[in-house]
Amino acid sequence: xxxxxxxxxxxxxxxxxxxxxxxxxxxxxxxxxxxxxxxxxxxxxxxxxxxxxxxxxxxxxxxxxxxxxxxxxxxxxxxxxxxxxxxxxxxxxxxxxxxxxxxxxxxxxxxxxxxxxxxxxxxxxxxxxxxxxxxxxxxxxxxxxxxxxxxxxxxxxxxxxxxxxxxxxxxxxxxxxxxxxxxxxxxxxxxxxxxxxxxxx
Numbered sequence: 001x002x003x004x005x006x007x008x009x010x011x012x013x014x015x016x017x018x019x020x021x022x023x024x025x026x027x028x029x030x031x032x033x034x035x036x037x038x039x040x041x042x043x044x045x046x047x048x049x050x051x052x053x054x055x056x057x058x059x060x061x062x063x064x065x066x067x068x069x070x071x072x073x074x075x076x077x078x079x080x081x082x083x084x085x086x087x088x089x090x091x092x093x094x095x096x097x098x099x100x101x102x103x104x105x106x107x108x109x110x111x112x113x114x115x116x117x118x119x120x121x122x123x124x125x126x127x128x129x130x131x132x133x134x135x136x137x138x139x140x141x142x143x144x145x146x147x148x149x150x151x152x153x154x155x156x157x158x159x160x161x162x163x164x165x166x167x168x169x170x171x172x173x174x175x176x177x178x179x180x181x182x183x184x185x186x187x188x189x190x191x192x193x194x195x196x197x198x199x200x201x
Contacts, residue, residue, distance in 0.1 A: 001200040003027060003034035004079035008086040008097040010040045015175050016087045016134045022189045023085065023132070030193030037075060039096045044068065046099020061108045061120055072104045073121065080200035081128040082164075083192075084155070088135040088171075091147050092154065101159055110163065128199040129164035130192065131155045132172070139173035166199045 005023065009016040020036075027034045037044075045068060048056065055063035065073075076082065086093045105111065108120040133151070135142060142148040148171060156167045170188055174181040 001032060001080040001196065002078050003032055003081045003083060003196060004075050005034060005036045005083045005085060006039070006097065006100065007036050008039045008084075008094050008100070014087070015178055016085065019132070019134060019172065019185065019189060020085055022186060023083070023192065026190050026193045027196075030197065032193060032196060035075065037072065037100075039100060044096065044100060046096050046103065048099075048102055052103065056107050059107050059112060065106055065109070066103070069103050069106060072100070073106075073109060073123075076104075076126070077121070077124060079126060081130065081196050082126055083130045083132055085132045086134075088133050088137075088142075088147075088151070091150065093133070105159075123163055125162070126164045128166045128196060129156075129160045129168075130195070131160070131167075131169040132192075133169070134175050135171055135173040136176045137173055139171050142171060142173055168195070 005020070007020055009020075011017065024034070039046075049066075051063070052066065054060060055065070084093075084097070086097050092098070108122070110123045137147075139148065142151075151171075152169050156169055160167045172181070172185045172188065
């Protein structure tokens with residue numbers, strides 16, 4: 001089985017990067033193959049160009065898909081599970097990850113597929129999608145103010161949607177006082193390998 005990690009954080013000193021290291025250790029221990037799209041390290045272009053909009057906005061499938069987007073499509077097609085790992089910034093993912101969805105979820109590939117008229121590869125249904133996000137506020141507070149629910153609606157219902165068979169969001173909250181939550185978070189990360197094996201035979 002193959003896991004694709006879409007990782008989005010600019011700092012290797014961050015708690016989110018620390019979680020990435022734990023996730024890598026867990027997958028290696030479980031003998032699960034994985035690759036990482038580190039959006040900042042790749043300097044992934046997140047702003048849609050005018051040429052891309054000509055394709056996306058008007059569903060002009062005759063126009064080509066940019067090479068960097070095609071590379072992400074190739075990674076997706078090899079994946080049995082995709083893990084999105086990022087920090088919660090202003091109630092959502094960082095702009096760079098939002099831009100990844102804007103460009104990689106291209107028309108004809110991720111939505112509005114019409115196989116009868118165009119020979120475009122369409123996105124397969126991924127067996128499992130895991131949204132893994134770190135947050136300064138506690139999970140309880142994020143639930144209390146409704147942010148946890150809104151994030152789940154956006155990520156699981158819209159961005160992952162029917163493109164994934166099994167979907168889960170894990171919020172690693174309370175990182176302002178990370179010494180109090182670090183052990184709990186480590187246990188959650190260590191359980192991910194088993195979850196992947198359960199859904200990705």
